[in-house]
Amino acid sequence: MANAAVRLDLDGKPIKPITICMIGAGGFIGSHLCEKLLNETPHKVLALDVYNDKIKHLLEPDTSEWAERIQFHRINIKHDSRLEGLVKMADLTINLAAICTPADYNTRPLDTIYSNFIDALPVVKYCSENNKRLIHFSTCEVYGKTIGSFLPKDHPLRQDPEFYVLKEDASPCIFGSIEKQRWSYACAKQLIERLVYAEGAENGLEFTIVRPFNWIGPRMDFIPGIDGPSEGVPRVLACFSNNLLRREPLKLVDGGESQRTFIYIKDAIEAVLLMIENPERANGHIFNVGNPNNEVTVRQLAEMMTKVYSKVSGETAIESPTIDVSSKEFYGEGYDDSDKRIPDMTIINRQLGWNPKTSLWDLLESTLTYQHRTYAEAVKKATSKPVAS
Numbered sequence: 001m002a003n004a005a006v007r008l009d010l011d012g013k014p015i016k017p018i019t020i021c022m023i024g025a026g027g028f029i030g031s032h033l034c035e036k037l038l039n040e041t042p043h044k045v046l047a048l049d050v051y052n053d054k055i056k057h058l059l060e061p062d063t064s065e066w067a068e069r070i071q072f073h074r075i076n077i078k079h080d081s082r083l084e085g086l087v088k089m090a091d092l093t094i095n096l097a098a099i100c101t102p103a104d105y106n107t108r109p110l111d112t113i114y115s116n117f118i119d120a121l122p123v124v125k126y127c128s129e130n131n132k133r134l135i136h137f138s139t140c141e142v143y144g145k146t147i148g149s150f151l152p153k154d155h156p157l158r159q160d161p162e163f164y165v166l167k168e169d170a171s172p173c174i175f176g177s178i179e180k181q182r183w184s185y186a187c188a189k190q191l192i193e194r195l196v197y198a199e200g201a202e203n204g205l206e207f208t209i210v211r212p213f214n215w216i217g218p219r220m221d222f223i224p225g226i227d228g229p230s231e232g233v234p235r236v237l238a239c240f241s242n243n244l245l246r247r248e249p250l251k252l253v254d255g256g257e258s259q260r261t262f263i264y265i266k267d268a269i270e271a272v273l274l275m276i277e278n279p280e281r282a283n284g285h286i287f288n289v290g291n292p293n294n295e296v297t298v299r300q301l302a303e304m305m306t307k308v309y310s311k312v313s314g315e316t317a318i319e320s321p322t323i324d325v326s327s328k329e330f331y332g333e334g335y336d337d338s339d340k341r342i343p344d345m346t347i348i349n350r351q352l353g354w355n356p357k358t359s360l361w362d363l364l365e366s367t368l369t370y371q372h373r374t375y376a377e378a379v380k381k382a383t384s385k386p387v388a389s
Contacts, residue, residue, distance in 0.1 A: 007041070009278050010353060017042040020276070021086050023077060023123060024096030026052045028220045029137070029212075029265070033094070034058055036269045038066040041277075045070045046086050048077070049097075053227075054219050078119050087126040092276065094135045095123050100185065101221070103233035106331050109184040116188035124192070128199045133206040133283070135275060138193050140166065140213045140290065140341050141186040144174040149339040167344040168211065168286040180336035193286070200284060208275050208282045213290025213343045216363055217265030218370035226378050233330075237262070240302055241371045244309040245379040249323040253330045256299030256322070259340040263291035264358035264366070274352040281351045288343035291356035294363070295342060308364045313372050 007015045020037065024030050026049030034055050037043050047055060052072050061067050077083050077097060087093050099108070099115040120136070127134040148155075148163035157163050165171075173190055175183040199205035214237075221238035222228025223245065233239065243250045271289045275282040296304065299322070306321045327335040348354050358366075 007277075010274070010281060011278075015041075015277050017044070018091040018276075019044040019046065019089060021046045021048065021090035021093040022096065023048045023094065024098070024137075025049050025072075026055050027096060028054065028217075029215060029269075030096050031055045031058075031219055032217065032265050032269050033096075033272060034070065036273055037276075038064075038069060041273070043069070043276075046090055047072045048075055048083075048086065050074065050076050077123065083122060084126045084130075087123070087132055088130050090132065092133045092135065093123060093127050094137070094276075095120060096137050098137070098139075098189075100139065101233065101235060102182065102185075103331060105182045105185045106333075106335050109181040112184045113188045116185060117192050120192045121195070124196055124199055124205070127207075128203050128205045131204075133208075133279060134196065135208045135210065135272070135282075136192070136196050137210045137212065138286075139186065139189045140211050140288070140343065141338070142173055142190040142193060142211065143171055143338070143341065144183065144186055145176070145338045146340050147172070147174070161342075164340045165292075165342050165344045166288065168288055168347055171344075176336040182331070182336045206279065206283045208279075208284075209286040210272065210275070211286060211288050211343075212263075212268065213288060213341060214260055214262045215265050215268045215289075216262045217367050218374075220265070220367070223371075223375050223379065225382055226375055236260075236298060236301070237305075237367065240305050241309075241368065241375075244305065244313075244368070245371065245375055246383060247315075247318055249318065249320055250302040250306065251325045251330060252299055252302060252322050253325060254327050254337070255324050256297055256302060257339075258298050258337055259295060259342070260298065260301070261290050261292055261295045261342055262301070262360055262363065263289065263294065263356050264363035267291065267356040267358050271348065271352065271354045274354055278352060285347060285351060287348045287351075288345060289348065290341075290343035290345075291358070291360075292342050292345060293356070294360040296360065304360065305364055305368065308361065309368050309372070312365060312369045313376065 025047035031054035099112045105112050143166045146164040148158040196207050200207050221234035223242050240250045268289050302322050306317050
């Protein structure tokens with residue numbers, strides 16, 4: 001940690017160093033949170049995951065000033081007896097582990113439900129039984145569809161924020177029919193939220209629930225065939241990045257009419273650090289963490305990414321940069337979607353004084369610069385045809 005001065009919380013009290021058990025530390029969010037904690041705080045991290053590729057640079061024992069403050073434990077929380085011991089060793093547990101790729105909700109609904117509900121049960125149990133604080137990562141998908149989506153398309157109330165802005169303490173959770181297995185993820189996440197909340201109400205568990213709204217940045221997801229399965233379908237930004245790297249049209253599911261907001265990972269991690277270091281303000285709360293100022297349709301996102309990638313790569317866009325595909329063709333039978341996901345920021349602003357800063361253009365420029373530098377050469381090699389001798 002560069003600055004050893006006494007750090008104060010939002011109420012002016014000294015922040016005491018703690019030990020954090022971070023489950024899923026090797027993923028996109030975990031890697032950025034580990035960096036933040038090691039660079040800017042005195043806290044220790046017990047990093048739990050099956051893989052550590054995205055945090056390898058933090059685990060070099062002889063070259064980092066924080067070598068004594070991070071331990072990597074390669075475990076699968078489904079069946080590892082070490083989990084409870086690691087939770088007991090820590091002051092705070094952060095659970096990031098999840099299957100959170102829309103393509104999987106449809107094709108692997110059982111894995112999705114087990115990963116996001118069943119596998120999370122022991123984490124909640126161990127925290128509650130051992131009086132350990134828990135920050136549980138949920139999803140904005142728990143809101144499901146907006147009330148406005150059930151109104152006629154030309155109905156004036158569809159433009160009323162009361163019918164589409166999503167509030168942690170007021171908005172209903174509206175899902176599609178059971179046949180639409182796309183909602184397996186949202187249902188599992190909502191149920192574990194309800195369990196965490198009930199443990200707090202009945203057994204005094206100190207908890208905070210985080211609902212991320214499309215966190216974007218370097219190291220997000222994977223590029224199929226390069227650092228992930230060739231047949232894999234990552235989330236929208238990585239999916240579009242893959243198309244741009246391969247100079248393929250960006251596929252717009254059902255015309256790309258869904259509206260989303262996107263937030264830069266570094267802004268979001270600032271919010272999480274405030275939750276970690278201000279337990280009196282964060283405990284018992286559910287927080288939306290997103291950027292309502294960065295709202296676009298998926299089609300607009302594709303158009304913006306095409307422009308940004310041309311700038312950072314120096315390559316001109318292909319003649320037909322997008323192509324429309326049906327959700328059935330792209331995701332398979334049983335897919336469904338929400339129309340809008342716009343977070344209300346009242347609670348997190350009131351409790352933690354936090355607001356996002358980075359514009360959509362800037363976060364895309366940072367992310368696509370990373371994607372191009374990291375993957376462009378590997379994609380060219382993978383797609384080039386062997387030359388005949």
